[in-house]
Amino acid sequence: MKNYFSLVLFTYLSQAAIGMVFVREFLIISGNISRGSRSVLNSYHIISLLLIISLLAAFFHLGRPQNAIHAVRNITSSPLSMEIASMSMLIFFALLGSISMIYSMPRFVTTPLPSLMVIASFLLLVTMTMVYLLPAVPAWNRPFTPLVFTFTALSAGTAIMSLLMFHHDTAISLRLIAISSLALLIMAVAYITRLSWGEPRLLGITLIISLLTVVALTAFILTVRSSDMNKSFRLVVISAVAIISSGLIARIVFFLSYDNTVL
């Protein structure tokens, strides 16, 4: 398969952004952080940045990017069209959110933004999953795909939010990195289970994912035990880097498992 690195980048980064939206809104609704806090402000910018990078990756993945304007013509039947429309909506709301953090905007614009971002994120996650549930690609057309996409959003989103929140709210940051590590652990188990009975040729790479999962969990445990803030932050960074690296490697495995097995 061609150009799958751009697809790895596109799917992983956009799922990380989706996860960040969900985690941020959950933390706000549950009263753990306020909507005006520094972490929330920064999260808008990071989400916009992640989405723009993933959009560029998707754009340059196309063989003829100049025709990209036609990509939503088949929105009623093509999951890819639906995904592109959801992505465009999310980017629009995320950029609007970023701008509203810098310049003041009317309340009728800013008030519905978080809800709209959650809806667009959910739609993007669903349509992105639909894109890969193809009967012609048995390797992807199984419950493994929605499971992995959901847990990637959860693990990457919480890891990045944890980094953003460490200096403002260390306790929540540590809880987030714990959730992220556990989500990654579930993903690693899913990959090993699937590959061990389906595609042993990818088992080596899957073991790397498992190793990075262990690194992430170890770093997290050391963080909890550490009383030195600087050391703790370094350990959270190590944990987050391990989580993101293993997520990216797992996504490469996902695309490598593409096998139009019939012909």
Added chain:
Amino acid sequence: MSKLAFYVDTTACSGCKACQVACNDKNDLWPGISWRRVYEVEVGEWKERDGVITEKPAGYYISMSCNHCENPECLKSCPSKALFQTLDGLVLVNPDLCIGCFYCEWSCPYGALNFDFNTGIMSKCDACEDLLFIGKNPACVDACPMRVLKFGNFREMANEFGEITQIFPLPDYSMTRPGILLKPHDASKGAVDDNAGVNNTQNYRQ
């Protein structure tokens, strides 16, 4: 809409790939692009009895291109509606709309679509539409030295040759309702994933 179809006699195909060469030549296809492909299917099993291994290998070839399906997955999945169906049921690519996203390639269970790195868009068999227009056969049909391939109206050919539309390893007919009729090779009877496989799919993976 009259459905057009290819008829493939797998009992006669010698796997010479003249159809593939004729297609590549007629359509000026670059190396790495094959609108028509000849799959080598190997079937067989072995048994061990009293320390003696006995085996029963067999093989056959399937010449395969786009089957211009009645219910094409590629057409449904194409985000830009670059793929369209003519009144004759041929599935064609509109190069002005194609964005080169590869999604049709993923969606097609026959692996019929090819990405053309020179043009940046998808390319596929057009059943030699220009030759059909002047009453001739597609290039692959006329190039076959064994007269394995035929092209024509699905119903008429089904009446003449029988309506077998699926043999190993082709996907279930109901998935896309392809325009293909087959005369199955004896070795294909009883061929399943456990005892058979395509030997040369990697030759055609871009």
